[in-house]
Amino acid sequence: MPGSYRCQCADGYQVWEGDNQKLGLECKDLDECSSSELNACAVRTTCENLEGSYKCTCGPGFEPVDKDEVEGVDMKCKDIDECEKKLCHAKATCTNSKKSYTCVCNAGYKGDGKKCLKSRKVKTGASGKLKYLPIKLLSIALIVHLWFLS
Numbered sequence: 745m746p747g748s749y750r751c752q753c754a755d756g757y758q759v760w761e762g763d764n765q766k767l768g769l770e771c772k773d774l775d776e777c778s779s780s781e782l783n784a785c786a787v788r789t790t791c792e793n794l795e796g797s798y799k800c801t802c803g804p805g806f807e808p809v810d811k812d813e814v815e816g817v818d819m820k821c822k823d824i825d826e827c828e829k830k831l832c833h834a835k836a837t838c839t840n841s842k843k844s845y846t847c848v849c850n851a852g853y854k855g856d857g858k859k860c861l862k863s864r865k866v867k868t869g870a871s872g873k874l875k876y877l878p879i880k881l882l883s884i885a886l887i888v889h890l891w892f893l894s
């Protein structure tokens with residue numbers, strides 16, 4: 745309309761529908777993270793609302809595709825390959841998975857994968873029985889001794 749003007753909120757702001765409408769147009773920050781339609785954050789990123797704008801950062805377990813770009817409105821993130829970072833023990837096998845990884849000790853080693861110790865041979869069979877033989881013999885000797893006394 746000629747001779748008139750219209751105010752608009754700047755990008756990143758929305759009309760504030762409060763009680764002070766008589767004072768003129770009021771704008772407040774638009775929470776771009778409240779809806780995926782309002783932000784350009786890609787999958788695997790976390791949206792963070794800012795005054796007048798927003799930013800995207802990589803979610804837990806993800807890292808920037810471009811190492812120099814730590815945050816932005818259209819940044820892309822990829823799964824962190826923890827196995828490349830050698831977080832498992834030297835005697836463990838690392839398996840990378842989405843958002844995570846697992847460490848499993850190699851055969852012959854025991855532990856949680858972050859720390860693996862050479863597992864000792866478990867005593868079994870004859871050697872295990874031999875351990876209790878002196879006690880058994882002592883018990884029998886005591887019983888026989890008591891029997892002779894009575």
Ligand SMILES: [Ca+2]
Nearest residue numbers: 774794796797
């Ligand atoms: Ca905002």
